[in-house]
Amino acid sequence: xxxxxxxxxxxxxxxxxxxxxxxxxxxxxxxxxxxxxxxxxxxxxxxxxxxxxxxxxxxxxxxxxxxxxxxxxxxxxxxxxxxxxxxxxxxxxxxxxxxxxxxxxxxxxxxxxxxxxxxxxxxxxxxxxxxxxxxxxxxxxxxxxxxxxxxxxxxxxxxxxxxxxxxxxxxxxxxxxxxxxxxxxxxxxxxxxxxxxxxxxxxxxxxxxxxxxxxxxxxxxxxxxxxxxxxxxxxxxxxxxxxxxxxxxxxxxxxxxxxxxxxxxxxxxxxxxxxxxxxxxxxxxxxxxxxxxxxxxxxxxxxxxxxxxxxxxxxxxxxxxxxxxxxxxxxxxxxxxxxxxxxxxxxxxxxxxxxxxxxxxxxxxxxx
Amino acid sequence: xxxxxxxxxxxxxxxxxxxxxxxxxxxxxxxxxxxxxxxxxxxxxxxxxxxxxxxxxxxxxxxxxxxxxxxxxxxxxxxxxxxxxxxxxxxxxxxxxxxxxxxxxxxxxxxxxxxxxxxxxxxxxxxxxxxxxxxxxxxxxxxxxxxxxxxxxxxxxxxxxxxxxxxxxxxxxxxxxxxxxxxxxxxxxxxxxxxxxxxxxxxxxxxxxxxxxxxxxxxxxxxxxxxxxxxxxxxxxxxxxxxxxxxxxxxxxxxxxxxxxxxxxxxxxxxxxxxxxxxxxxxxxxxxxxxxxxxxxxxxxxxxxxxxxxxxxxxxxxxxxxxxxxxxxxxxxxxxxxxxxxxxxxxxxxxxxxxxxxxxxxxxxxxx
DNA sequence: TCTGCAAGTGAATCCGTAT
DNA sequence: AATACGGATTCACTTGCAG
Numbered sequence: 001x002x003x004x005x006x007x008x009x010x011x012x013x014x015x016x017x018x019x020x021x022x023x024x025x026x027x028x029x030x031x032x033x034x035x036x037x038x039x040x041x042x043x044x045x046x047x048x049x050x051x052x053x054x055x056x057x058x059x060x061x062x063x064x065x066x067x068x069x070x071x072x073x074x075x076x077x078x079x080x081x082x083x084x085x086x087x088x089x090x091x092x093x094x095x096x097x098x099x100x101x102x103x104x105x106x107x108x109x110x111x112x113x114x115x116x117x118x119x120x121x122x123x124x125x126x127x128x129x130x131x132x133x134x135x136x137x138x139x140x141x142x143x144x145x146x147x148x149x150x151x152x153x154x155x156x157x158x159x160x161x162x163x164x165x166x167x168x169x170x171x172x173x174x175x176x177x178x179x180x181x182x183x184x185x186x187x188x189x190x191x192x193x194x195x196x197x198x199x200x201x202x203x204x205x206x207x208x209x210x211x212x213x214x215x216x217x218x219x220x221x222x223x224x225x226x227x228x229x230x231x232x233x234x235x236x237x238x239x240x241x242x243x244x245x246x247x248x249x250x251x252x253x254x255x256x257x258x259x260x261x262x263x264x265x266x267x268x269x270x271x272x273x274x275x276x277x278x279x280x281x282x283x284x285x286x287x288x289x290x291x292x293x294x295x296x297x298x299x300x301x302x303x304x305x306x307x308x309x310x311x312x313x314x315x316x317x318x319x320x321x322x323x324x325x326x327x328x329x330x331x332x333x334x335x336x337x338x339x340x341x342x343x344x345x346x347x348x349x350x351x352x353x354x355x356x357x358x359x360x361x362x363x364x365x366x367x368x
Numbered sequence: 369x370x371x372x373x374x375x376x377x378x379x380x381x382x383x384x385x386x387x388x389x390x391x392x393x394x395x396x397x398x399x400x401x402x403x404x405x406x407x408x409x410x411x412x413x414x415x416x417x418x419x420x421x422x423x424x425x426x427x428x429x430x431x432x433x434x435x436x437x438x439x440x441x442x443x444x445x446x447x448x449x450x451x452x453x454x455x456x457x458x459x460x461x462x463x464x465x466x467x468x469x470x471x472x473x474x475x476x477x478x479x480x481x482x483x484x485x486x487x488x489x490x491x492x493x494x495x496x497x498x499x500x501x502x503x504x505x506x507x508x509x510x511x512x513x514x515x516x517x518x519x520x521x522x523x524x525x526x527x528x529x530x531x532x533x534x535x536x537x538x539x540x541x542x543x544x545x546x547x548x549x550x551x552x553x554x555x556x557x558x559x560x561x562x563x564x565x566x567x568x569x570x571x572x573x574x575x576x577x578x579x580x581x582x583x584x585x586x587x588x589x590x591x592x593x594x595x596x597x598x599x600x601x602x603x604x605x606x607x608x609x610x611x612x613x614x615x616x617x618x619x620x621x622x623x624x625x626x627x628x629x630x631x632x633x634x635x636x637x638x639x640x641x642x643x644x645x646x647x648x649x650x651x652x653x654x655x656x657x658x659x660x661x662x663x664x665x666x667x668x669x670x671x672x673x674x675x676x677x678x679x680x681x682x683x684x685x686x687x688x689x690x691x692x693x694x695x696x697x698x699x700x701x702x703x704x705x706x707x708x709x710x711x712x713x714x715x716x717x718x719x720x721x722x723x724x725x726x727x728x729x730x731x732x733x734x735x736x
Numbered sequence: 737t738c739t740g741c742a743a744g745t746g747a748a749t750c751c752g753t754a755t
Numbered sequence: 756a757a758t759a760c761g762g763a764t765t766c767a768c769t770t771g772c773a774g
Contacts, residue, residue, distance in 0.1 A: 006752080035747095039749045040748070043696065046698065048765090049695050050743090051691075052750095053445055053746085065474060065475070089564060095480050098467070098506075106433060106467065114500045117485050119485070119745090121766095121768090122768055123746075123766080125764090125767090126534060126750065130523070132481075132484060132534075133535040133765090166501045170503050174768080177769065186540075219581045223771085273533045275529055277565070304572060305522065306529025316531065319530055319532065337395040346707065479749080481749090523764095643761095683760090686761060697762080699763065
């Protein structure tokens with residue numbers, strides 16, 4: 001057991017060996033981005049015949065679910081021991097691993113406070129059209145245990161920074177790219193580097209300056225870099241010596257913020273409501289007739305799948321609009337009119353898009 | 369074991385007793401909204417499954433977790449048995465129970481296809497200001513097993529309804545309210561009634577008209593009501609006789625949509641012209657030289673049997689393209705160029721198939 | 737200096753039918 | 756059941772270079 005925790009250094013080694021040597025009840029906040037156990041099979045190619053570089057690294061390979069669970073239980077258990085009673089822990093994962101992590105956390109006695117969804121504006125698309133595009137990752141935020149100790153949560157500051165509305169569990173950040181993305185020999189250094197904005201929100205929201213933050217899976221050192229810039233201390237480690245060196249170099253270039261410097265917090269916007277939403281919520285039920293903004297009268301019928309059909313064409317409001325108008329492109333939102341059922345007025349579809357969704361509810365059950 | 373499944377009725381009883389009597393391999397789609405407030409051993413479970421009730425904290429935590437796990441394993445296992453090999457299952461939950469459900473699903477051999485986040489426009493705020501506002505719920509979509517049977521997924525229709533962009537894993541629906549909310553004696557009948565729009569998307573996206581949909585936790589009957597309105601059959605049940613009556617009444621008022629084509633219509637594009645057709649009709653006569661879209665010049669000769677040859681390879685436009693490019697796969701239509709005999713321009717083979725739908729890509733900037 | 741086009745890329749459990 | 760093979764499949768963003 002170490003007498004003093006190894007603060008503000010990047011340790012080289014396996015967290016399962018280093019964590020047991022840390023003193024108990026000494027850490028204020030844990031952020032962990034463990035291997036996801038992706039289990040990729042074949043190669044994946046983009047339609048234009050470039051290959052997707054998947055995560056098929058040694059550190060993400062486990063022989064079985066059981067082996068992954070054992071690994072998870074060990075590092076979570078050690079983090080729990082290191083946490084102060086008032087401390088909290090964040091973990092991030094995807095559907096491959098997050099259910100196992102959450103279940104084990106509950107078994108270890110962690111007290112879940114929230115799950116938070118990081119929604120990516122620019123995820124990798126589903127290239128084969130076989131599933132929904134995987135556009136998010138899940139974070140779990142939990143107390144060390146169901147104790148009475150108060151945990152750090154800057155509710156008011158978060159609210160003030162969020163247009164005076166309380167911060168919700170859906171967070172919007174673009175994936176890490178551009179200058180923030182760490183490189184080695186001109187190539188992406190780590191396949192799963194997390195955006196600094198995400199860490200900035202986590203650390204600002206759930207810790208205080210001077211706190212000790214533990215990240216057992218250092219990678220490119222995002223947690224440590226943001227912690228340092230926000231005047232927190234960090235304890236971090238990685239099995240891969242290359243990442244240790246990279247993180248050390250990155251950290252050397254980070255200077256702590258002087259005061260409450262305004263943080264550049266890059267956020268992406270929430271996606272706009274697609275046409276299918278209006279159909280599903282009953283604002284534009286199947287069978288609705290739309291009219292095109294054109295010289296000749298063109299009428300289209302809305303179908304249950306939110307496609308429309310007119311003049312023998314079927315597809316999206318945009319495609320069918322373009323085909324009917326004979327133009328290469330068409331923004332269906334500002335070219336199709338519907339009849340408002342109350343005022344009997346003809347209105348642009350786009351008007352329905354800006355309505356709060358609770359005003360677009362049907363009063364009848366199901367579709368007739 | 370029943371000879372005929374009890375289609376389109378609301379059964380009264382515990383799903384753990386009714387499900388075992390259903391025939392195996394008979395259900396196309398399962399939607400389950402399992403409870404986490406359970407009355408077991410005379411003890412009302414709290415939303416937090418790991419709530420410590422008694423003196424022996426460890427024992428109580430594990431006792432309540434394992435009881436919930438046993439319950440979960442049983443109903444999931446029965447649903448899995450009832451599912452066709454091509455069938456898929458949806459479950460919805462919150463951080464209180466979704467991690468246990470997901471972990472058990474993986475242990476039972478379900479193959480997760482996506483986790484999907486239902487983001488609520490109007491969630492209940494966190495009234496005490498102690499956590500992030502819980503503004504979402506998590507859905508898991510999974511195949512019965514890791515088999516090679518094709519599951520139903522209407523990719524193209526979803527894309528068409530989503531402004532011509534593939535549907536993502538973040539879904540936006542307001543919570544159920546207004547006329548859709550079921551009441552009993554003027555009060556909310558069920559605390560967690562799901563919005564019909566959510567079920568509409570699930571059922572439209574992952575089933576076909578005529579399919580059998582199983583919901584082991586009927587509640588107010590949202591799944592059954594939407595299934596009926598979309599011309600699907602349903603099997604559903606509830607322990608609570610009050611809910612059975614309520615759901616029956618609700619269902620009696622639902623009429624199947626008249627206008628309801630299968631979503632797959634949009635996917636059954638007009639049959640495309642095979643390459644041999646172009647050779648036979650003289651559009652690409654034997655002897656034509658094709659050039660590959662690649663850095664080095666690769667030329668191929670078209671033969672009378674619609675094979676091509678280049679660099680010692682002979683076969684389809686796809687196979688030879690892949691061999692010349694060194695890629696595992698290649699869509700020859702969009703990688704081989706021919707010279708238009710009139711304009712003398714180099715054009716993609718795909719142009720000869722002339723698909724109007726390809727010419728009307730929306731201009732994304734028009735939607736911002 | 738500015739604009740436009742081409743190329744590159746990101747935690748991915750990613751084909752379907754006929755023989 | 757296993758294999759063969761035709762051909763279907765991507766979104767938002769950044770960087771770099773040409774003009």
